[in-house]
Amino acid sequence: MSSSSASPSSAESLDITSTSALTIHGPSTVADAGYHMGVVPEVVHDTPAATPVKFYQVGSFAVGNRLLPVSERSVQSDPKRFNSLTSGHRACQGCGEALGARYALDAAMRAADGKLVAVNATGCLEVFSTPYPETSWRVAWLHSLFGNAPAVASGVAAAYKALGRDDIRVVAQGGDGGTVDIGFGCLSGMFERNDDVLYICYDNEAYMNTGVQRSGATPPAARTATTQAVGDDPGNVFGQGKDLPRIAMAHEIPYVATATVADLHDLEAKVTRAMSMRGARYIHVMVPCPLGWGTASCDTIKIARLATQSGLWPVFEGEYGEVVASTPIRRQVPVEDYLKGQKRFAHLFNPVRRDEVIDRLQAQADRNIRRYGLLPEATSPTLPPIAEEANA
């Protein structure tokens, strides 16, 4: 289902902005009841969690927040936000994961009225936030191991259910290694049981905490410490890796969404929607890593945006195994624009340009565009050459 399914009604109801940034959904009793009544669960929402905000800063294309009515503004713009992951932690400058976690957790805290427990997998997020004797977490927080965060979260959720505390909500979070690789079995088990947990994966596409080794989420051709830019086929190989959002959807859980730190409004809205539902929910957030990707700290959001605008990173939502909404590409760019700014792909351009590899990555982007309906049919990438169109 493409973005054309987005209901225009909410946008039209707004005055000067003609846009809707954040749609707050009430608790979805329907979803829960449907699941437990044994009937085939059906999609609950027929509009995206957030429709795009159309105020863009000149040059950066960052989304404007200040022009929105107060009620539409981001959770993060609220001076009384929870600061679940507060300042003073030791993340690198420009860390996408710290940014994503901050927005996601504060949105979850608001949705849960502060009654939230966060379970964290081992990884950068855990290490930079809790070096003894300090902690940056202003939310009840538990770290156990690298590969068991989904199961630990299931245990927390089971405990509150047993103790009659359905008001306390549970979020689990981890990086791509902890999610798609070592924690995958536990994650699949949590999904399969439809445990009442929102799991958020902050995907920076490699094991950054241990020094940028390849993970099951590392894209083809990317240079990592275990897929070096040497030999005849430098970087990570093609034909490997997991598409975890699709795997999550195959479990037919109530809610699956992708997001990036390029659209934090959208991330907040998706967390908010996920929190309005019960059962197993999954949000997969792209979070660029300046250190691992070889990008400037100031370019984290820009790089994430290029990922979405090239089609390499489809932004969509799914419910009960069906894609229900996707965010259209606003200003398409060739994948080259995304790749060029990152040292992990530098070997695609120097010392010789490797067009055949760039073309394969472009084909992946094109496939995403077709699969998720990211462009109107008329501008389908299979017709005009994208590079020319974008450069025009």
Next chain:
Amino acid sequence: MLTQLEGSMAVARAVAACRPHVICAYPISPQTHIVEGLSAIVKAGELPGCEYVNVESEFAAMSVAIGASAAGARSYTATASQGLLFMVEAVYNASGLGLPIVMTVANRAIGAPINIWNDHTDAMSQRDSGWIQLYAETNQEAADLHVQAFKIAEELSLPVMVCMDGFILTHAVEQVDVPEVEQVARFLPPFEPRQVLDPEQPVSIGAMVGPEAFTEVRYLAHERQMQALDVIPRVAEEFRAVFDRDSGGLVRGYRLEDAETVVIALGSVLGTIKDVVDERRERGEKIGALGITSFRPFPLDAVREALGAAKRFVCVEKAFSVGIGGIVASHVRMAMSASPIANYTIVAGLGGRAILKSSLHDAFDKAVADDLPALTFLDLDHGLVERELARTRADRRSGPAAENILRDLGAVRAGSR
């Protein structure tokens, strides 16, 4: 009330009587009957306020227990053998976090070669995991130890492993006085965690600790086990006050008065050993037995006291440390380090091999005469071993030892090589 039932069912009912909030289960023999029993109890609605979670692995089972315990729920799981090894990372994590989880280990051998029968290799592999380890001699004690385990665990904020011999106890049907809910309620107070995930008072549990304080955190883990040396006997006393029977404690002596030879063991083999001791006492031999209930913490003082003026001890062990020998024996030698006495290790019952009275008699005959090797593998088929050693000497590519031995025994068709 005495009931004729399977050991696993007795344990399931004892655990249910402790009103756990979260039970997580993954099947592995010979533990399965316990969690099956608990599932039936929960599913029938006899344990309201309990969540039974069917997980996808033992690693997840322990992880669910960790999350549940940290959220303030009384948490229980059970495993054995490969399952215990599969959850090891989480086993250490549970004790490191100080979470009072209770877990049954239905003791079973570890492969390869794969073997589903009883020995103590699984639990012994976790002796340094930071968990308290209690070993049950009978099904009555297995049921009782679970009730005591929750109290010990929650008082010390440490996890407790209750070890019971797989099949020998778990599948044995005999009379057990199953702890009743009302009795347990008088004995076991509601779970009040020392640390808990509470949105009203948010804390960070599981923070990273570097060299500046890691030693101190680890020391405190040891200190709490030292406290358990006092708590375990006290809880056994409190248990007797409510249930009117002896169960648990640190060690259990049998006919130790004036004993010159003391046979030391853990678990159900003590029954056989006691029979052997009785027969030898009838012949006038000064021999007794010592059961070690608490292997972690290891009660050095209680063992030394129990050995008294004995001239020698013999450890009958269902596991051993490959490359050195007896595990329990090394602990007892440490207890006796101030006044060492002769000692012998008999490794017996590996992978379910029956421990026969006649074999024990033969070994004890030699021990009493101080004519037993320091390390003996009871009823070892020396011929079988020598033939395989000869094969490995003769042929560089001698093949898998387990299969060679089975072929030698005629258990598989004689064959290709």
